[in-house]
Amino acid sequence: MDVKKIALVLLLLLSVIFIAGCTGTDSDVGTPTATATAAPEGTNTAANPELLRIATTTSLDNTGLLEALQERFEKDHDVTLQIIAAGTGKALEYGQRGDVDVLMVHDRSREDTFIDDGYGINRRGIAYNYFMIVGPESDPAGIAGMTPEDALTAIYTTAETNPDVVFISRGDSSGTHAKEQAIWTSAGYDYETEVEGAGDWYVEGGQGMGATLNHANEKFAYTLSDSGTYLSYKTELDLVPLVDEGDSLLNVYSAMQINPEMFDYVNSEMAREWINFLITPETQEFIGGFGVDEYGQPLFFESRGNFEVMGITQAEAEVPISA
Amino acid sequence: MNEIIDGFITAVILIVTLDPEVYEIAFRSIYITLTATIIASVISIPIAMYLAFHDFRGKMSLVNLIHTLYALPTVLIGLLVFLLLSRKGPLGFFGLLFTPGAMIIGQVILIIPILVGLTYSALTSLDPVVKDTIISLGADYLQFVMSILREVRFVIYAAIAMAFGRAISEVGAAIIIGGNIKGSTRVLTTAISLETSMGNIEFSMALGIILLFIALIVNFVMTAIRRGG
Numbered sequence: 399m400d401v402k403k404i405a406l407v408l409l410l411l412l413s414v415i416f417i418a419g420c421t422g423t424d425s426d427v428g429t430p431t432a433t434a435t436a437a438p439e440g441t442n443t444a445a446n447p448e449l450l451r452i453a454t455t456t457s458l459d460n461t462g463l464l465e466a467l468q469e470r471f472e473k474d475h476d477v478t479l480q481i482i483a484a485g486t487g488k489a490l491e492y493g494q495r496g497d498v499d500v501l502m503v504h505d506r507s508r509e510d511t512f513i514d515d516g517y518g519i520n521r522r523g524i525a526y527n528y529f530m531i532v533g534p535e536s537d538p539a540g541i542a543g544m545t546p547e548d549a550l551t552a553i554y555t556t557a558e559t560n561p562d563v564v565f566i567s568r569g570d571s572s573g574t575h576a577k578e579q580a581i582w583t584s585a586g587y588d589y590e591t592e593v594e595g596a597g598d599w600y601v602e603g604g605q606g607m608g609a610t611l612n613h614a615n616e617k618f619a620y621t622l623s624d625s626g627t628y629l630s631y632k633t634e635l636d637l638v639p640l641v642d643e644g645d646s647l648l649n650v651y652s653a654m655q656i657n658p659e660m661f662d663y664v665n666s667e668m669a670r671e672w673i674n675f676l677i678t679p680e681t682q683e684f685i686g687g688f689g690v691d692e693y694g695q696p697l698f699f700e701s702r703g704n705f706e707v708m709g710i711t712q713a714e715a716e717v718p719i720s721a
Numbered sequence: 722m723n724e725i726i727d728g729f730i731t732a733v734i735l736i737v738t739l740d741p742e743v744y745e746i747a748f749r750s751i752y753i754t755l756t757a758t759i760i761a762s763v764i765s766i767p768i769a770m771y772l773a774f775h776d777f778r779g780k781m782s783l784v785n786l787i788h789t790l791y792a793l794p795t796v797l798i799g800l801l802v803f804l805l806l807s808r809k810g811p812l813g814f815f816g817l818l819f820t821p822g823a824m825i826i827g828q829v830i831l832i833i834p835i836l837v838g839l840t841y842s843a844l845t846s847l848d849p850v851v852k853d854t855i856i857s858l859g860a861d862y863l864q865f866v867m868s869i870l871r872e873v874r875f876v877i878y879a880a881i882a883m884a885f886g887r888a889i890s891e892v893g894a895a896i897i898i899g900g901n902i903k904g905s906t907r908v909l910t911t912a913i914s915l916e917t918s919m920g921n922i923e924f925s926m927a928l929g930i931i932l933l934f935i936a937l938i939v940n941f942v943m944t945a946i947r948r949g950g
Contacts, residue, residue, distance in 0.1 A: 451819065460919060465903075482819060482900040483915075496808035497818050609918035634920045661808060663816065 450668045451480045453489035454502040455573055456606030458651065461630040461697050463688050464502070470684070471675050477668055483606065485572025493517055496661030499669045504573035504624075504651045513654070520719045521654040523710045524676045525685050525698040529577055529649050531641035532611070532628055533620035538562040541620070546644040547585035553620055554587070557599035564619035568610055569602025573649075578622045581646050611635060624649050626697035630689065650708045651698070655719075667721075674718040677702065724922065731923035732930050740927070747931045750908040753821050754889040757828035762881055764829070765836035770866065772837070773844035784841065790834035799897030802827045806898070819900040824908070827894040832884035839883070843876035844869065875947055882943045886936055909935075 458464045459481060468479045482492065486503040493501050494517050501518065503509060512518045531541065531549050539556040541549035550565075557563040568575040579589045587593050593600060601619065603610045607627040614621040615635045628639065641647075653673045658666040675681055679702060686700035701708055705715035735743050772784065804810050806818040806826070817823045847869065855868045870877070892910035899906030901915060909932045916925040 478904070480819065480900075480902040480905055482902055484900075495810075496813075606918055608920065612918065612920060631920060663808075 448477045448668075449480060450477050450500065450665050450672060451482065451498040452500045452502060452672070453482045453484055453492040453498040455486050455489065455504055455651070456483045456608065457504070457574065457624045457627045458502055459483035460606060460608040461626045461689065463626070463685065463698065466688060467676070467681065467684070470681070471672060475668070475671060479672075485568070485570045485574075485606070486576065487571030493656050496656060496664065499656055499665045500653060500672055501656070502651065502653045504649055505576045506650060506652075508573075508576065509652055509654070516660055517657055518654040519657045520670070520673060521652050521714065522673050522677050522719070523701040523705065523708050523715045524651050524653050524673075525701055526648065526650045526704065526708050527625045527696075527698050528642060529574070529622055529647040530625050530628060530639045531620060532614070532623050532635075532637040533640050534618040534636065535638050536562075536618075537640055539620070542640045544641055546581045546641050546646050549641045550581055550585050550587075553599075554593075554596070557597065561599075562618070564599050564601060564617050566601045566603050566610060566614045566617065566619045566621045568607070568622075569604045570606075572607075574607060574622060574624060577646075577649070581622075584646060611637065626689075629693045629695065629697050632693065648707075648709070650701075650710070670719045670721065677716060677718065728922045728926040729930075732927035735924065735927040736930060743924075743927050743931065745904070746907055746909055746912050746928060747935070749821070749906075750889055750910075750932075751935060753824050753908060754828060754885055757825045757888055758832065758881060758885045760825065761829045761832045761836055761884060765833050766840055766870075766877065768833075769837045769840035769844060770869075772841050784838075787834045787838045787841070791838060793831065793834065794893070795831060795891040795895075796893035796897065798827050798831050799894035802830065802894065802898050818898070819902060819906060821899070821906055824895055824899045824906060827898045828888040828891075831891065831894065832888050835884045835887060836880050839880035840873070840877055843873040843880075847872060878943050878946060882939050885939055889935060890932065 452464075454464060460483070464481055468481065471477070472479060482489075482498065484492065486505045486508065489498075489501050489503050490505075490508060490512055492498045493512065494515075501512075502524070509518065509521060513521060529546075531546060533539075533541070538560055539549075539553045541552050544552060553563055553565050557565070567578055582589045582593050594602070601613075601617070603613050605613065607623060608631055610621055611623055611628065611631050612634070613619070615637055620640075621637075625639075625642070628635075628637075653676055655666060655669040655673065656664045658664050676685075682700040682702040685698050686696055689695075689697040699707075701710075701715045705712045708715065772780065802823060803818065805812050806815065806823050807813055808816070808818070817826070851872055852869070855865055860868060889908075890910060892914055895901075895906075895908055896911045896914065899908070899911065901907050901911040907915075909928050913925045913928045913932075916922075916928070
């Protein structure tokens with residue numbers, strides 16, 4: 399009978415896959431059939447205290463820092479971190495929907511709103527670095543050494559006559575995109591009416607930081623990048639940093655918990671442990687030294703001892719969250 | 722050109738040296754898609770049979786709708802399932818978002834129209850004489866169903882293979898619903914997308930070759946069954 403034969407083949411295939419799935423290191427792979435048939439236990443964060451979901455900006459993820467921190471944290475804690483790399487905007491949206499336990503983002507003003515609205519608690523500054531405007535070595539708009547505001551103005555005005563001048567925006571409401579908008583605004587432009595759709599020279603890429611750098615590289619274009627991602631991608635790129643000084647280029651990364659009073663199933667306890675882990679002197683030292691061997695300079699600076707530079711209080715940088 | 726050749730060589734090395742991450746991602750892809758394909762088949766084939774052998778008002782509109790849904794954009798399914806399964810969504814209390822289970826649900830929704838539509842077409846194009854013969858030979862309902870299915874089995878296999886192929890190769894819904902979490906919901910397509918964006922071309926190519934290889938095996942199995950049958 400054919401049906402039997404097929405059933406046999408399917409059964410064999412299934413069992414092979416099941417065995418493969420079960421011997422994997424991941425606890426989640428073994429259970430999706432149960433979850434697919436709508437059994438609530440198994441993948442529920444609340445029912446599974448050893449699971450911690452983190453929504454993060456792509457810059458922290460693309461540099462490999464988060465993966466390194468994950469390994470260190472998981473070694474000492476009975477927990478599996480699940481890292482969802484999105485722009486800051488998307489991460490905040492996940493937070494507002496209660497789909498994650500921790501946010502790691504970099505957009506002070508939107509973070510403030512998020513906390514004021516009651517979604518986030520216990521923010522700690524965990525690291526900082528600087529944004530930079532990178533572009534082709536030929537620098538067709540001649541922005542090298544300018545202030546960020548002057549540089550964007552120069553790009554804007556030269557682009558009208560010089561087709562070689564192209565600027566690629568993240569265009570994804572990430573923290574980097576927010577910073578870019580802030581610089582446009584302080585340069586005197588209305589972002590929505592004057593910059594967006596200003597012409598073919600202004601490209602909204604809609605991708606993460608690493609992908610945007612690759613995009614800019616392909617098009618010999620300018621873009622705004624955090625220094626960490628730029629440095630970790632540098633060997634693949636022909637782009638050079640052209641503007642890297644100016645107060646508006648400060649880039650502060652924060653971690654915060656999702657408010658358990660808002661969403662009672664979030665893994666509040668492990669979220670607290672994770673954030674406290676991030677601000678311990680040992681982790682801070684690790685963050686400050688991350689990438690030095692490979693890139694010759696740190697991708698991130700530690701927040702410990704640098705709260706003044708970061709514009710936050712000492713408590714926001716160094717005091718562990720209490721239970 | 723060198724980049725492509727180097728990438729290909731590294732990809733082959735990653736594959737033959739059984740790089741654990743490459744295989745973990747590949748197995749997860751197969752696991753999720755195979756589960757989804759089985760669930761979708763179990764749901765779809767009875768629906769197709771009901772449609773083929775029963776008449777009711779609005780049936781043709783429904784069939785047209787199913788054919789239209791072949792082209793359902795995967796990101797739209799991603800959005801829909803995201804909204805349903807997110808904590809604030811109607812099914813949020815299951816806590817399924819960003820799990821393999823959620824991805825299976827997305828794929829099931831994606832391929833049901835294909836399975837229903839193709840099976841329905843096969844059943845309706847069946848020579849009515851065959852149907853009459855089976856009935857006239859005194860078959861009961863179950864025997865009738867089994868005989869009909871036996872007549873159109875090759876088309877159903879092909880439909881299942883096609884559905885599997887569409888599900889395993891899609892990226893839009895997978896990234897929205899699964900979140901591309903390493904070790905949990907990262908599958909071949911989302912991993913290729915990420916690794917390419919990070920400039921890890923070799924790794925992407927290894928995953929791409931495996932994806933192609935899986936398609937090849939599915940085809941091979943289907944052909945073998947057809948020959949054997």
